[in-house]
Amino acid sequence: MSPVIVVADLVDGTVGKPALELLTLARRIGEPVAVVFGEGADTAVGRLGEHGATRVLAVTDPAVTDYLVAPKAEALAQIAAALDPAAVLITSSAEGKEVAARLAVKLGSGLITDAVDVAADASTTQTVFAGSFSVHASVTHGVPVITVKPNAVTPEPAPASPTVETFAVTVSESARGARIVSVEPKRASGRPELAEAAVVVSGGRGTGGNFEEVEQLADSLGAAVGASRAAVDSGWYPHSYQVGQTGKTVSPQLYIAAGISGAIQHRAGMQTSKAIVAVNKDVEAPIFALADLGVVGDLHTVLPAVAAEVARLRS
Known part of the structure; x- marks a missing residue:
């Protein structure tokens, strides 16, 4: 089976539910390969494995997390070149959609955003016009790059035993245009996400x-x-x-x-x-x-x- 790249976002160092949803969808297409940016892959590998990740790639180069968006797109393009994946799945957040768009350009591929379902052939379902209609779409050129809305599916366990592999990437100077100079932690409310x-x-x-x-x-x-x-x-x-x-x-x-x-x-x-x-x-x-x-x-x-x-x- 072909690999399917899944960008696994961590929330306060733990695997968020949207990442588990992506793994569930990725298993329909091929073998999920989770990509974790920054630190945290070692603690996340168990949870990712429980939901079907066959490999966990850790991208720990500080340039990827110290700058906005562009380095992540470059890193994913390099991972895609190495793996030749059947698809790339990313959570449909504001950052996720921008990363996906830049990645699609780099790969010369089609892009689908805000999917609510993904089939085994990587075709998607989207809801449009405020949910009044459903649209079925497929990428016709290159590696499908797809962003998926959170809560699209129910995460389903499928135990695997991945190990963490460090993936070395090269970040260009042109991708270092917007640096993150400070981060303010979100105030804890004690309520669920x-x-x-x-x-x-x-x-x-x-x-x-x-x-x-x-x-x-x-x-x-x-x-x-x-x-x-x-x-x-x-x-x-x-x-x-x-x-x-x-x-x-x-x-x-x-x-x-x-x-x-x-x-x-x-x-x-x-x-x-x-x-x-x-x-x-x-x-x-x-x-x-x-x-x-x-x-x-x-x-x-x-x-x-x-x-x-x-x-x-x-x-």
Whole structure:
């Protein structure tokens, strides 16, 4: 079987769920080869092996992680030249898509972004126009370079026993144009990562900028907190928590939309959730058409009542 390159992003030194999803998809096409940038491959190899990685390549050259985007594309191009892979799979994040685009140019290959499924022949499925249509596409020239949205599939274990191999790369001077001069750690909230959470509680314009009730309910459920674009644009919550077409795509078991009208932009990022609960004062809010359960009411009254009941049932 041909190798399939999987870029395995680490989150705080551990393997993130999106990387395990990529490995699951890669096994349909060929033998997954995980690529880890920077330090951490030695601690990640076990987890990657549990989900089917047959090899783990560690790219530890500081130039790859000290500069933005371009060195990673060069490193992947060199790995692809050595392995002749059947495909390259990358998580569909802002950085991932830029790396993928640069890599496709270097390889002279076709590029598909934001896939939600990948078949054995490396053909893909995408959702477009805010999820209203599904598109099936294939790369017709070169090595398929594909970015996949988080929560596209459920990670499936397939134990393998890879070893860590250091892959030496050469980073050109032209790729060193934008250096990372400082890194500020994300403030720990004690909540699960938004893109990986089983339960998400999101707040929108209806919060009026007060996310206290949203956070309270999220903490009672062990959930992640999200926000609509309106809330983010108003400066009420950080952009990294935005759910939607221009934010993060989530697909939890339960999604609670509090004070969110349900604009197409937001629905594109959460409509694949297994169960959706909407809380809104406006009975005509579009979000109710998507919800499995709709509650017409003030979120500042409804959410604390639900959080209190959850706490009572758990006590």
